[in-house]
Amino acid sequence: MTQLALVIDLNVCVGCHACVTSCKEWNTSGSAGPLPDTQAYGEQYAGTFFNRVQTYEVGTFPATETVHFPKSCLHCEDPPCVPVCPTGASHKRKEDGIVLVDLDKCIGCKYCAWACPYGARELDDRNKVMKKCTLCVDRIYDQSLEPRDRKPACVMACPTSARLFGDIHDPESEVSRAIREEGGYPLMPEWGTHPANHYLPRRKTRVNIHADELERADNPLKVDRQQPRPAKGEPTLDDAVTW
Amino acid sequence: MRPAFSVILLTTLLGAGQGLFLATFTHQAYALLGVLSQDAKGLYGPAAAVSLALLGAGLVASFFHLGRPERAWRSAAMWRTSWLSREVIVLPAFMGTVFLYAAAHLTGFNPVLLHLAGGASVDASVAIGVAGSLFAFALYVCTAMIYACLKFLREWHSPLTVANYILLGTASGFTLAAALAAALAPAEAGFFAGWALAFTALGAISRGASLVRNARLRPVSTVQTAIGVRHPVIRQITQGFTAGSFNTREFFHGQAMSLVRSVRWIFLLFAFAIPAALVAAHFATGSSAVLSVAVVAQMAGLMAERWFFFAEANHPQNLYYQAVA
Numbered sequence: 001m002t003q004l005a006l007v008i009d010l011n012v013c014v015g016c017h018a019c020v021t022s023c024k025e026w027n028t029s030g031s032a033g034p035l036p037d038t039q040a041y042g043e044q045y046a047g048t049f050f051n052r053v054q055t056y057e058v059g060t061f062p063a064t065e066t067v068h069f070p071k072s073c074l075h076c077e078d079p080p081c082v083p084v085c086p087t088g089a090s091h092k093r094k095e096d097g098i099v100l101v102d103l104d105k106c107i108g109c110k111y112c113a114w115a116c117p118y119g120a121r122e123l124d125d126r127n128k129v130m131k132k133c134t135l136c137v138d139r140i141y142d143q144s145l146e147p148r149d150r151k152p153a154c155v156m157a158c159p160t161s162a163r164l165f166g167d168i169h170d171p172e173s174e175v176s177r178a179i180r181e182e183g184g185y186p187l188m189p190e191w192g193t194h195p196a197n198h199y200l201p202r203r204k205t206r207v208n209i210h211a212d213e214l215e216r217a218d219n220p221l222k223v224d225r226q227q228p229r230p231a232k233g234e235p236t237l238d239d240a241v242t243w
Numbered sequence: 244m245r246p247a248f249s250v251i252l253l254t255t256l257l258g259a260g261q262g263l264f265l266a267t268f269t270h271q272a273y274a275l276l277g278v279l280s281q282d283a284k285g286l287y288g289p290a291a292a293v294s295l296a297l298l299g300a301g302l303v304a305s306f307f308h309l310g311r312p313e314r315a316w317r318s319a320a321m322w323r324t325s326w327l328s329r330e331v332i333v334l335p336a337f338m339g340t341v342f343l344y345a346a347a348h349l350t351g352f353n354p355v356l357l358h359l360a361g362g363a364s365v366d367a368s369v370a371i372g373v374a375g376s377l378f379a380f381a382l383y384v385c386t387a388m389i390y391a392c393l394k395f396l397r398e399w400h401s402p403l404t405v406a407n408y409i410l411l412g413t414a415s416g417f418t419l420a421a422a423l424a425a426a427l428a429p430a431e432a433g434f435f436a437g438w439a440l441a442f443t444a445l446g447a448i449s450r451g452a453s454l455v456r457n458a459r460l461r462p463v464s465t466v467q468t469a470i471g472v473r474h475p476v477i478r479q480i481t482q483g484f485t486a487g488s489f490n491t492r493e494f495f496h497g498q499a500m501s502l503v504r505s506v507r508w509i510f511l512l513f514a515f516a517i518p519a520a521l522v523a524a525h526f527a528t529g530s531s532a533v534l535s536v537a538v539v540a541q542m543a544g545l546m547a548e549r550w551f552f553f554a555e556a557n558h559p560q561n562l563y564y565q566a567v568a
Contacts, residue, residue, distance in 0.1 A: 044487075045486045046486045046488060047484075047486065048489070049484075052482070053483050054482050055479070055480040055483070056470060056478065056479050056480060057479075058477050066480070067470065067472060080393075082324075083324035084324070084325050084327065084392070084393075085321060085325060086318035086319070086320065086327040086328035087318050087320050087321065087328075088317075105314070106310075106314075107309050107310065107311045107318055108309055109308060109310070109327065110310075110493065111327050111389070113493065114558070115393055116560065117464065117558075118559075118563070119490045119558070119560025119561075121489075122488060122489040122490065123489045123493070125489070129310060187468070187471055188464050188559065190464060191394065191463075199470075199471055201471070
């Protein structure tokens with residue numbers, strides 16, 4: 001079984017919103033579009049998006065970290081939004097695990113949005129149907145595109161390669177390896193939805209250096225218990241000469 | 244959650260319609276068994292017609308909740324998994340049954356099906372009434388389970404939600420039946436008023452229990468689990484956009500907590516205390532006008548109760564929308 005998903009690396013996301021705009025640009029004219037804006041230049045502006053980037057501050061100043069957090073449908077393996085749909089418009093594809101809305105069947109009752117703990121669905125206020133991330137299903141299988149371009153628009157747009165795309169059920173895929181080796185985790189695991197999308201945590205590379213690693217304990221010059229010359233703190237040639 | 248007036252009207256009107264039908268048929272069943280007088284037959288037809296009107300009004304209200312009402316017929320498809328779909332099937336079935344029940348009493352076409360040993364005769368309306376009663380309870384369960392099945396909306400995810408829908412619906416239905424009986428069959432008003440008092444009291448206990456339960460809930464999801472960062476101090480700087488969105492409109496009631504708290508006292512007063520006092524006043528004075536006032540007060544109270552029911556529910560998605568910029 002295939003379960004396509006995104007793996008989003010919070011360690012490298014810089015919060016540039018390129019995935020947001022690229023997603024909107026591709027999908028508003030794609031098969032799941034349009035993603036209309038109401039009063040785009042008015043006072044009460046609002047719009048439909050599949051993908052948002054949020055920003056959080058972790059810790060108390062001055063010991064703070066800024067975490068940019070891209071948020072879209074997680075394509076849960078046990079999606080709570082699917083069984084509640086009265087018409088069957090909300091469905092999970094067997095072949096690749098993508099959760100989709102059949103826009104011709106949706107009655108706009110909003111029950112699926114109530115049933116999603118992540119707030120991943122947005123009602124299109126103009127067409128009155130539920131819209132959500134499709135993992136660019138109209139792009140990833142498009143034979144007219146170069147194989148390297150058969151990826152979701154957000155993945156293509158990310159300038160820091162924070163977004164990985166692949167099959168999380170294939171243990172050798174890039175995304176599975178990232179989840180396994182980089183500590184990938186799901187959101188709100190407490191509800192048993194088993195999100196397919198995973199996030200990679202912030203990671204710090206720290207090297208622990210001990211004092212005996214800075215100064216060799218087995219320095220042969222110390223064998224006779226005499227300190228090496230010149231001693232530390234004495235002027236060296238570098239102090240006397242300007243190169 | 245933002246309370247939608249379509250859903251508030253839908254659930255309160257359906258609840259009262261179901262309760263009124265149950266009240267009517269309860270009286271007929273008691274009369275059949277000889278517990279109550281057989282003289283109130285003139286009440287059954289009009290009461291069932293009023294019940295049908297309430298159900299119809301609720302059905303109309305439900306269409307205002309849909310973005311695409313012209314596709315509503317599709318919503319019967321997923322009855323295997325969706326409580327909403329089940330409600331969509333049970334509601335017309337129940338309305339059809341109530342229609343037949345009202346027609347049997349109003350037209351007089353009510354053939355006797357069998358004679359009981361004691362001399363009582365079971366006519367077609369009794370068979371229809373049994374089916375209607377089953378549908379009425381099925382509809383209460385479907386309506387309540389639409390909310391109770393959402394496990395992360397913890398204010399709703401409780402058997403008390405089902406109990407509340409059944410008890411509040413029957414309470415308002417029996418109060419309405421008492422007011423109708425006061426006009427059409429005054430001798431029988433006491434029967435309905437007694438049950439109205441009992442169901443109002445049981446509803447107050449059950450709704451009070453869910454208020455106490457919900458006040459003690461501790462959130463399962465936190466901003467820590469929402470973004471998966473293990474740190475006690477996390478503050479959202481921006482939700483990613485300055486405009487509103489579906490997520491900020493649909494899941495926040497946008498009212499001051501003082502208003503929400505005052506609605507709680509209003510509904511406790513109007514849905515339970517005032518109707519109970521008025522029904523008690525009916526027993527003391529025999530006045531039928533107080534029963535009509537009780538109906539109006541209780542329906543208003545239950546609409547406030549339903550508003551509070553939605554406003555009280557705290558959706559975990561709100562964790563992601565705490566700061567605009």
